[in-house]
Amino acid sequence: xxxxxxxxxxxxxxxxxxxVLTGEAGAPYCTDWRGRFTGxxxxxxxxxxxxxxxxxxALCAKHNMGIxxxxxxTSLCGGAVPLADGSQQVVINLSRMNRILNVDATNYTLTVQxxxxxASLYAAAEQVDRLFPLGLTAIAPHCEIGGNLxxxxxxxxxxxxxxxxxxVLGLEVVLPDGRIWDGLRSLRKDNAGYDLKHLxxxxxxxxxxxxxxxxxxxxxxxxxxxxxxxxxxxxxxxSLLAHLRATCGDKMSGFEIISRSCLDLVFKHIExxxxxxxxxxxxxxxxxxxxxxxxxxDTPLREALESFGEGVAEFLVTPDEASAERWWxxxxxxxxxxxxxxISIKHDVSVPISSVPSFIAQASANLRNAYPGIRxxxxxxxxxxxxxxxxxxxxxTKNTDFIAQQEHNVNRIVYEVVAQLEGSISAEHGLxxxxxxxxxxxxxxxxxxxxxxxxxxxxxxxxxxxxxxx
Amino acid sequence: xxxxxxxxxxxxxxxxxxxVLTGEAGAPYCTDWRGRFTGxxxxxxxxxxxxxxxxxxALCAKHNMGIxxxxxxTSLCGGAVPLADGSQQVVINLSRMNRILNVDATNYTLTVQxxxxxASLYAAAEQVDRLFPLGLTAIAPHCEIGGNLxxxxxxxxxxxxxxxxxxVLGLEVVLPDGRIWDGLRSLRKDNAGYDLKHLxxxxxxxxxxxxxxxxxxxxxxxxxxxxxxxxxxxxxxxSLLAHLRATCGDKMSGFEIISRSCLDLVFKHIExxxxxxxxxxxxxxxxxxxxxxxxxxDTPLREALESFGEGVAEFLVTPDEASAERWWxxxxxxxxxxxxxxISIKHDVSVPISSVPSFIAQASANLRNAYPGIRxxxxxxxxxxxxxxxxxxxxxTKNTDFIAQQEHNVNRIVYEVVAQLEGSISAEHGLxxxxxxxxxxxxxxxxxxxxxxxxxxxxxxxxxxxxxxx
Numbered sequence: 052x053x054x055x056x057x058x059x060x061x062x063x064x065x066x067x068x069x070x071v072l073t074g075e076a077g078a079p080y081c082t083d084w085r086g087r088f089t090g091x092x093x094x095x096x097x098x099x100x101x102x103x104x105x106x107x108x109a110l111c112a113k114h115n116m117g118i119x120x121x122x123x124x125t126s127l128c129g130g131a132v133p134l135a136d137g138s139q140q141v142v143i144n145l146s147r148m149n150r151i152l153n154v155d156a157t158n159y160t161l162t163v164q165x166x167x168x169x170a171s172l173y174a175a176a177e178q179v180d181r182l183f184p185l186g187l188t189a190i191a192p193h194c195e196i197g198g199n200l201x202x203x204x205x206x207x208x209x210x211x212x213x214x215x216x217x218x219v220l221g222l223e224v225v226l227p228d229g230r231i232w233d234g235l236r237s238l239r240k241d242n243a244g245y246d247l248k249h250l251x252x253x254x255x256x257x258x259x260x261x262x263x264x265x266x267x268x269x270x271x272x273x274x275x276x277x278x279x280x281x282x283x284x285x286x287x288x289x290s291l292l293a294h295l296r297a298t299c300g301d302k303m304s305g306f307e308i309i310s311r312s313c314l315d316l317v318f319k320h321i322e323x324x325x326x327x328x329x330x331x332x333x334x335x336x337x338x339x340x341x342x343x344x345x346x347x348x349d350t351p352l353r354e355a356l357e358s359f360g361e362g363v364a365e366f367l368v369t370p371d372e373a374s375a376e377r378w379w380x381x382x383x384x385x386x387x388x389x390x391x392x393x394i395s396i397k398h399d400v401s402v403p404i405s406s407v408p409s410f411i412a413q414a415s416a417n418l419r420n421a422y423p424g425i426r427x428x429x430x431x432x433x434x435x436x437x438x439x440x441x442x443x444x445x446x447x448t449k450n451t452d453f454i455a456q457q458e459h460n461v462n463r464i465v466y467e468v469v470a471q472l473e474g475s476i477s478a479e480h481g482l483x484x485x486x487x488x489x490x491x492x493x494x495x496x497x498x499x500x501x502x503x504x505x506x507x508x509x510x511x512x513x514x515x516x517x518x519x520x521x
Numbered sequence: 522x523x524x525x526x527x528x529x530x531x532x533x534x535x536x537x538x539x540x541v542l543t544g545e546a547g548a549p550y551c552t553d554w555r556g557r558f559t560g561x562x563x564x565x566x567x568x569x570x571x572x573x574x575x576x577x578x579a580l581c582a583k584h585n586m587g588i589x590x591x592x593x594x595t596s597l598c599g600g601a602v603p604l605a606d607g608s609q610q611v612v613i614n615l616s617r618m619n620r621i622l623n624v625d626a627t628n629y630t631l632t633v634q635x636x637x638x639x640a641s642l643y644a645a646a647e648q649v650d651r652l653f654p655l656g657l658t659a660i661a662p663h664c665e666i667g668g669n670l671x672x673x674x675x676x677x678x679x680x681x682x683x684x685x686x687x688x689v690l691g692l693e694v695v696l697p698d699g700r701i702w703d704g705l706r707s708l709r710k711d712n713a714g715y716d717l718k719h720l721x722x723x724x725x726x727x728x729x730x731x732x733x734x735x736x737x738x739x740x741x742x743x744x745x746x747x748x749x750x751x752x753x754x755x756x757x758x759x760s761l762l763a764h765l766r767a768t769c770g771d772k773m774s775g776f777e778i779i780s781r782s783c784l785d786l787v788f789k790h791i792e793x794x795x796x797x798x799x800x801x802x803x804x805x806x807x808x809x810x811x812x813x814x815x816x817x818x819d820t821p822l823r824e825a826l827e828s829f830g831e832g833v834a835e836f837l838v839t840p841d842e843a844s845a846e847r848w849w850x851x852x853x854x855x856x857x858x859x860x861x862x863x864i865s866i867k868h869d870v871s872v873p874i875s876s877v878p879s880f881i882a883q884a885s886a887n888l889r890n891a892y893p894g895i896r897x898x899x900x901x902x903x904x905x906x907x908x909x910x911x912x913x914x915x916x917x918t919k920n921t922d923f924i925a926q927q928e929h930n931v932n933r934i935v936y937e938v939v940a941q942l943e944g945s946i947s948a949e950h951g952l953x954x955x956x957x958x959x960x961x962x963x964x965x966x967x968x969x970x971x972x973x974x975x976x977x978x979x980x981x982x983x984x985x986x987x988x989x990x991x
Contacts, residue, residue, distance in 0.1 A: 155873070155875055156763065157759060157760065157763045157874065157875040158873045158874045158875040158876075158906075159763070159766065159874075160873070180767060181767075202712065203712050203716070205710050205712075209709065209710060210709075213687075214710060216716070217683075217687065226971075230967055232965075232967060232968060232971065233965065234968070236943060236945070237873040237943070238871050238872070238873065238906060238943075238944065238945055238948075239679065239680075239871065239874065239904075239905040239906050239907070240675050240679060240684060240871045240902070240905045240906065240907045240945070240948040240949050241871060241945040241947075241948065242672065242673050242675075242723055242945070242947050242948060242949055242950065242951045242952075243945045243946055243947040243951075243952060243956070243960055243963070243964065244723075244952060244960060244964060244968070244969075244972055244990060244991065245720065245723065245724055245728075245971075245972045245975055245976075245990075245991075246673070246686070246719055246720075246722070246723050247968065247971055247972070247975075249716055249719035249720070250715065250716070250719070250720070252716070253712055253714075253715065253716050254715055258715075269770075270766050270767045270768075270769075270770040270771075271767075272770070289627060290627065293626065293627045293629070296629065296740050296813075297650060297651075297740050297741075297813070298740075298813065298814070299740075299813060299814060300739075300740040300742070300812065300813025300814065301740075301771045301813070302813075302814070342770065343766075343767070343768065343769060343770025343771070343772075344768070344769060344770065344772070344821055346816075351814055401708050401709065401710045401711060402708070403625070403628045403630070403707040403708065404627065404628045404629075404709065405625055405627040405628040432710070434709075435709040435710045436628075436708060436709050436710065437709070437710045473706060473707070473708075474708065475706075475708055475710070475711040475712070475713045476713055477711075477712050477713040478708075478710040478711065478712060479710050479712055480712065481712045481713075482712075482713060482714060486713070490713055490714060493713070494713065494714060495702075495703065497700055497701075497702060498702060498703075498704070498714070498717065499714075501696075501702065501715075501717055501979075502714050502715045502717070504978045504979070505715055505717075505975070505978060506715075507978065508974045508975060508977065508978035509971075509974070520714060520715075521714065521715075
């Protein structure tokens with residue numbers, strides 16, 4: 052007890068009293084975005100700069116106290132909240148560290164603190180006629196770049212620009228003993244030793260706390276065209292993707308697939324959404340071309356679609372972003388529509404793009420076999436081989452019991468198909484608490500051993516985000 | 522002695538007798554490309570598959586024998602040859618493992634063994650109308666992809682496609698104890714745990730031996746335009762680069778700068794090379810636009826150059842690759858022209874793109890101050906902030922003495938400017954033996970400690986490529 056008070060006083064001495072929340076005041080930061088994971092923390096602390104993060108981490112290490120790094124807390128797998136096992140932990144929330152440190156339009160870089168909201172980076176880039184392309188539209192107002200990098204966030208821009216780690220030139224990281232690694236470089240090429248920055252991205256805060264980053268900026272597209280396409284099946288979508296890449300190349304900046312079950316939910320629950328075609332098709336694809344040159348892109352997109360042949364019944368093309376938004380609303384509102392319908396078992400899996408059709412076919416067959424009449428809501432970033440694959444019963448009232456009793460078995464059925472196709476059970480959301488145990492069945496013992504060795508060598512006492520990832 | 526014979530027999534039992542070279546027969550593999558580093562090896566071994574590599578590494582570990590992984594041996598910093606300190610080492614050369622394992626045009630991936638020559642990957646990609654964009658034109662016929670990945674090779678395509686590590690989806694690696702890590706995945710998104718593959722790329726074989734990789738393929742450009750531009754100075758070149766990226770975007774697939782001293786050497790030593798302009802300008806830039814759409818690119822390139830204004834005296838644009846080659850020959854023959862002139866002190870440094878002008882100005886001033894009349898040959902990938910910066914005396918006969926006596930001091934003058942500008946003393950060639958000691962003065966003690974900890978945790982007995990990098 053006295054030790055706790057001593058620690059809280061020491062924390063307050065670092066951040067100032069207004070930088071520490073305890074008890075009820077801290078509770079909102081101990082529950083994740085979906086309200087699925089709730090833990091307890093000795094304190095939730097808001098450092099104002101890297102030196103304070105460094106001092107806090109050193110202090111917690113000295114007191115053998117678990118540290119939970121937190122950004123916008125929009126992780127969907129419990130990676131950014133304390134454990135519920137009663138262990139004493141301190142949440143270090145970086146939201147106060149939200150300064151943009153440098154914008155270099157000539158070098159096409161943006162240097163930022165970890166607590167910057169993604170939305171604020173979009174704005175900073177736009178001010179100098181540049182683009183920061185990490186496309187997490189749904190949570191952009193809430194999530195913070197430190198969390199985006201720690202989880203190597205994906206989103207709808209990956210096909211064109213890569214995932215979060217691909218957008219980073221340099222990092223500043225506070226290591227588990229409190230020391231600061233200054234890797235805040237702005238270099239396009241640097242082969243002077245091991246690449247440390249990639250270790251911390253995707254580690255979900257288990258190896259250190261990312262406090263700042265140098266990010267790549269890109270030229271702003273000046274022209275675009277969007278198509279809504281009815282495809283016969285996922286196999287046709289995958290061939291169409293390869294065809295459009297071969298004909299339109301890097302102009303492709305999104306290729307999303309939507310199944311009929313998604314559309315039914317969206318039309319039922321989301322206002323002002325409509326069938327794009329007279330016919331109700333089973334599968335739709337929405338894709339966008341963009342280019343920095345001011346040039347008409349609807350014609351090449353139309354020509355590329357006409358030259359595809361088999362597998363496309365109808366398509367619509369528009370150069371007008373506003374009218375394209377009609378179609379994007381069908382894609383962007385799937386999650387909300389599903390929430391309105393009730394809870395479901397969600398998956399975020401990836402397979403090689405060429406295996407997406409096999410995944411959807413095999414997983415769906417196995418599930419319908421085990422659970423006749425199950426609702427399968429499949430959609431997502433087919434351009435990255437990343438499918439969001441959500442499962443529920445048609446009768447929403449039965450889903451609470453269904454999930455309680457069957458979630459583990461449903462996961463097993465889905466993940467076994469993913470494993471057969473050499474895919475990943477976590478494409479873009481990470482492991483966090485949600486998949487920490489499950490991954491042990493789908494990664495080789497040797498790879499898990501290599502991960503544990505790295506964890507041990509960087510965080511020998513296991514202070515950093517305990518109970519997550521590994 | 523008997524122990525040596527036992528080991529050689531055990532090696533031959535793994536690879537077959539024809540897979541082992543000793544004495545004079547192995548000597549060519551113990552000297553690097555530039556003939557600058559020569560060591561001795563107990564044997565040079567040519568495994569035929571990953572299992573043989575695994576068995577060889579386990580055997581060497583058992584005998585406490587240093588292992589030198591080797592590909593095409595085109596490293597320019599002694600990273601792929603044994604040490605000259607008399608220590609017993611075994612060179613494991615992967616050239617026999619040159620099979621292309623899979624070409625997936627739909628997934629845009631190429632799965633290859635480490636011993637594949639870069640040139641053979643270009644051909645395999647072209648056969649399915651795809652592009653493998655790692656642009657190392659000079660050494661492509663000789664270098665091997667395993668070495669390209671281990672050194673995170675750069676080249677002229679980085680501006681558009683990134684360096685070697687950016688082109689990799691998955692790796693297979695033999696670890697220092699002989700176990701095989703199968704990370705040979707073809708996934709665009711995978712956030713299920715730590716990203717191990719990036720550890721091995723850029724580690725120059727000190728953490729394990731890359732035996733196979735899954736590489737990204739890209740659509741093949743169908744149209745291009747190239748410009749030769751006289752720029753007032755490096756500052757104008759950097760502004761022009763930012764302007765062209767903003768107006769032409771991802772179409773930019775190369776932006777190289779050449780100084781007058783380079784041109785003089787090329788015209789003197791390389792046949793059929795000519796001034797592109799009537800006036801002899803101090804600085805030339807060669808840049809190329811390429812696009813997958815069949816479209817005229819010379820007009821937009823000309824318009825972009827005309828809209829730039831100040832800092833460009835003259836420019837020429839052609840849509841014809843053959844006639845553009847006239848200009849590229851000026852760039853591609855600099856190294857050969859310099860070799861014809863005699864030896865020189867070479868640097869491969871990088872700084873933020875916006876700092877390139879300061880680097881060239883400050884380094885040149887400090888050098889001319891210390892060595893009046895020194896010849897400064899500056900050129901390279903200004904689009905990546907990567908300058909090749911070579912120094913010699915005008916009187917070639919004096920260079921042997923000059924280099925012997927002054928190389929260390931010349932390096933110090935150059936690297937101190939690099940350090941002030943937060944650059945890297947090795948942009949794309951790695952550390953190898955050449956810069957292993959020098960890096961200690963230009964990296965923080967903490968970063969070196971983190972590197973050593975990783976080395977210790979993965980290669981605790983230090984068998985893997987001893988005396989390189991760290």
